[in-house]
C-alpha cells in the first residue's frame with residue numbers, strides 16, 4: 213500500500229474516515245504477478261476530505277496522522293472495495309430486463325425498440341432514470357457508461373438523476389438513422405449531430421458528468437451519420453469525450469455489417485474508417501473478434517466492455533479474455549451489465565457469470581482478475597484510472613462495502629471458506645440479492661442498507 217504521508221491534523225478541516233477490511237488494485241493482474249497488483253488490508257482506514265481520498269493505510273498507523281478525525285464509519289464482517297464500474301448498460305432497457313429472447317435482432321425488434329420509443333416522454337424517462345440509478349447504487353456500482361436513446365429527454369433524465377447523487381456517469385444521445393423503427397429514427401444525420409453537440413456542450417464536465425457520442429452500432433447508422441459522428445468525435449476527443457458502441461457481438465450482426473460495408477475488411481475497420489476509433493472508444497461485447505481487430509483495439513487504446521450475463525442470456529457469443537489479454541497486445545477490459553440484454557445490474561453477479569462464460573471454453577477465471585475488471589480495469593477501459601477505480605490518495609471517494617454475511621445461508625456457507633479470495637469467489641458465485649451494505653459516492657453514503665431511507669441524494673442535508 214502506498215501510504216501517502218499527509219500533514220498531521222489535516223482533519224481539522226472536515227474529514228471522514230471509513231474503517232474495515234479493504235481491497236484495491238494498482239495494476240493489471242492479467243499482465244503482472246497477481247500479488248503485486250493489489251493491496252489488501254485486514255484493518256484499513258480511508259480518510260476522505262471534499263469527496264476525495266486524502267490518505268489510506270493500515271488503521272494503526274494512519275489514524276496517528278489524523279488525530280482530528282472524529283467521524284468514522286467502521287465495518288466488520290465486510291470488505292471495502294472501490295465502487296464497481298459498469299462499462300456498458302442501457303438504462304432505457306431497465307423496464308424490459310429479463311424479456312425472453314431468441315436472436316439479438318428479434319429481441320431488439322420485439323422488446324427493446326418499442327420500449328425505447330417511449331423515452332420521448334420526459335416523465336417516463338425520469339421514472340426509469342430514477343429506478344436505474346437506485347438499483348445501480350444498491351448493487352454498489354458508482355460509475356456507469358450507459359446508452360440513453362434517440363431523444364434529448366432520455367439524455368437529460370439520466371444526467372439529472374446522476375447529478376442528484378453526484379455520480380460520475382457517462383452517457384449521450386444514441387445515433388440511429390436507418391434500420392430502426394420510425395418511432396426511434398433520427399430525422400436526418402445532420403440534425404442528429406447538431407443535437408449531439410448541443411447535449412455535449414450542456415453536459416460534458418458539468419460536475420462529474422461526461423458525454424459520449426453513441427452510434428448504436430454500424431447497421432443502424434447511414435454512412436453519412438457515421439462520418440459526421442466521427443468528425444465530431446475527432447473534434448472533441450482531446451476534451452475527454454467518449455465514443456461508445458457495440459462491436460462483434462454475434463455472427464448474424466457481423467454478417468450484416470459485411471453486407472452493408474463490403475469495402476471494409478472487418479467490423480472494427482468500419483468504425484475506424486469513419487474516425488470512430490480512438491482512446492476513448494468503448495466497444496461493448498467483442499465476442500467474435502479477428503486478430504487484426506484486437507491489434508487495432510490495442511494500438512488505439514480502446515476500452516472493451518465484457519458483458520457476461522448478456523452473452524449467456526442472448527446466446528450471442530462468448531467474450532474470450534485470453535484473446536483480449538494476449539500479452540503481446542493486451543486490450544483494456546472492464547465489466548458491463550448490458551442491461552436489458554444482461555439480467556442484473558449487479559457487477560458481482562457479472563463476475564459470477566464471467567466465470568461461467570470462460571468455463572464454456574474450458575478456461576477458469578480467477579476472482580482477482582474479474583474483481584480487477586470490475587473496478588480498476590473498468591477505470592482503465594474508460595481512461596479514468598487516475599480518477600476512480602482504486603482506493604488511493606487523490607482518488608475520488610467512490611466506494612462499495614460488501615457484506616461478508618449477507619444472509620443466513622451465505623454466512624454459514626462462508627464459514628467454510630478460508631481466505632478472502634475464496635470468500636469473494638463464493639459470494640460472486642451465489643451472489644445474494646443484498647450483498648452490498650453501503651455505497652459511497654464522492655465520500656457521501658448515498659446507499660446504506662440498514663438506514664431508514666437507504667438511498668439518499670448527495671445534496672440531502674441529512675446524509676452522512
Ligand code: GUN
Nearest residue numbers: 302324428429458550553
Ligand atoms: N446491438 C445493437 N443494439 C443493441 C442492444 O440494445 N443490445 C445489445 N445487446 N446489442 C445491441
Ligand code: ZN
Nearest residue numbers: 302458496550
Ligand atoms: Zn448493449
